[in-house]
Amino acid sequence: MILGDTPRRQRxxxxxxxxxxxxxxxxxxxxxIASIYVFNSPMPESGLGVVYLLSNWFSHIAFLTFMGFILFVLPLCYLLPNVRVVKGISSVFAAVGLALLAFDALLYNKHGLHLSLGSADVIRSETRNAMMNFSWQQWSYLGLLFVVWLSFQLMMANALWKRIERFQKKRIGLPILSFFVLCFVSSHGSHIWADANLYQPIIKQDDMFPLSYPATAKTLMSKYGLLDIQSYQRRKELQLDSQFNAVTYPAAPVYCGIRDQASLVLLVATEPVQLGHLGSALALKHHPQHFDVAAEQSAARFSVLYGLPSLYQSALQGQRPVPLDLTHKLGLPTLIYSAQRLPSGVQSLSKDWPEFFNQVSQPGPKLAIGFVNAEQLNTLMSGDLHQHSQLLLTQMRPNQQVGLFSSMALNGTVSSHEDLLPTLMGLLGCNAPSLNYSTGQSLTNVQRNWLISNNNGKLVLLDDNQRVEVDPQGNYKIYDLQSGEQSPNSLNMSRLSQAIKHLSRFAEHR
Structure with a gap:
């Protein structure tokens, strides 16, 4: 018997x-080390999501590390019970394993990927770049860093061995084990519930940690009548991420000529104003079915400047909108004014108020977009701006019908701020398809009579005189567009599926 010898058994x-x-x-x-994943990911939007994050963080990382002990260290204790050998090999395993965890965390932070066969191309690319850019001193430093880390593991192993009798007397193993088991059970139990209810604050954490496979039980629950699987599939189809971090923009190259002598001015009031009186005084045409769908003004500014909903804001705020980049490079003076912070991608086109006012007030070719208060709007309109420039006037009033006034005739279909940039490009004579750079459409050449956007995590579809709102769990409500009252009408799933595909076509699905 292997453990027949008493000294061996004791060792x-x-x-x-x-x-x-x-x-x-x-x-x-x-x-x-795994805190790198946590602090470089968006925090959950709910308290339950935060509780799940903490329990999953502690239990999953503890599980991975303990499995390393079961697979690599425990067999050594029985098969090769030499103290120095076991401590040395265990220290090497621990140093390499934790180094891989740190590398995986940095890879996830930069590319959103974990170590796997699927990320092999990215790893090879990163390795080639490192080998090209690192000097021998830097490689020596990394080697020395690993030696220091391995030395720390060896010192920790020796310190624990010398004090093992003292630790055994403390009897704290059971409370510690109970804590991690409780975290493990509660995290997987919470995920089963969240998966069945499509609870996004928990589901969105599925890919945060490496080798993570949270528990699900849809088949079992449906078998015992605890889950309507058809309703689940329908609600899942209606869900969309609250933001896209990786996008293909533009969807295709945008090539077109423009009228480089045109003068177009878009003014968006940042506070409630009586645009109707102003429009009548200037004989502007009224387009009433224009909505501000955004949840806040920063999202509305993004939609005006990029022709996209705020879903894409985090991915594109550092990139110049393709249409504005095109007009700028083709020599048409392109200027933007806002007293509030603009996306960094358009900062180079930004002007302060005196410069914006002077350029807009003067005749001459230009494309100007201004986010102005009531006083600034009245100052601009009191001159002869409407005589030498084509105007578009609207305002920001989140979740409301705001109307659109223009110098030219526009199509009477329902529209939002996402349609303004394609409309400007259409007025400039650019015939490139707006589908390549926007979810909106030019109101001079309307192709559809519905629109879709997002509002604070909800999908918003305006179609057939109805407003459909879909929350992050896939539940929906339908309102009459005119009265604002909730409607008993059934959901047009075909239209909604079409609209979701339209809205997410710039997204890269990993």
């Missing part, structure tokens, strides 16, 4: 006990 028992404490120490280190 193995002590090594196994040491291994548990060594694993616990590395669990705590791994949890600290």
């Amino acid at each position: 193995v028992t002590k090594l196994v006990s040491w291994g548990h404490w060594f694993a616990l120490s590395n669990i705590l280190i791994a949890i600290v």
Whole structure:
């Protein structure tokens, strides 16, 4: 019998006990390293999401580290019960494993990927770049850093071995084990519930940690009548991420000529104003079915400047809108004014108020977009701006019908701020399809009589005189567009599916 010798059995028992404490120490280190995933990801929008994040963080990382102990350290304790050998090999395994965890965390932070066969191309590319850019001193530093890290593991292993009898007397193993088991059970139980209810604050964390496969039980629950699987599939189809971090923009190259002598001015009031009186005084044409669908003014500014909903804001705010880049490069003076912060991608086109006012007030070719208050709007309109420039006037009033006034005739279909940029390009004579750079359409050449956008995590579809709102869990409500009252009408799934595909076509699905 392997353990028949009493001294051997005692040595193995002590090594196994040491291994548990060594694993616990590395669990705590791994949890600290894994904080890179947590602090570089968006925080959950709910308290339940935060509780799940913490329990999943502690339990999953502890599980991975303990599995390393089971697979690599525990067999050594029985098959090769030499104290120095076990401590040395275990330290090497721990140092390499935690280094891989740190590398995976940095890879996830930069590319949103974990170490896998699917990320091999990215890893090879990063390795080639590192080999090209790193000098021998930098490689020496990295090697020295790993030696220091391995030395730390060896010192920790020796310190634990010398104090193992003292640790055994503390009897804190059961409370610690109970804590991690409770976290493990509660996180997987919470995920089963969240998956069945499509609860996004939890589901969106599925890919945060490496080798993460949260529990689901849809088939079992549907078998016992606890889940309507058809209703689940329908609600899942209606869901959309609250933002896209990776996009293909533009969807195709945008090539077109423009009228480089045109003078177009779009003014968006940032506070409630009586545009009707102003429009009548200037004999502007009224387009009443124009809506501000955005939840806040920063999202509305993004939609005006990019022709896209705020879903794309985080991915594109550092990139110049393709149409404005085109007009600028083709020599048409392109200027933007806003007292509030603009996306960094358009900062180079931004002007202060005196410069914007002077350029807009003077005759001459230009494309100007101004986010102005009531006083600034009245100052501009009191001159002869409407005589030498084509005008578009609207305002920001989140979730409301705001109307649109223009110098030229526009189509009477329902529209939003996302349609303004394609409309400007159409008025400039650009015949490039707006589908390549916007979810909106030119109101001079309307192709559809519905629109879709997002509002604070909800999808908003305006179609057939109805407003359909779909929340992050896939539940929907229908309102009459004129009265604002909730409607008993059934949902047009075909239209909604078409609209969601239209809205998300710039997104890259990993």
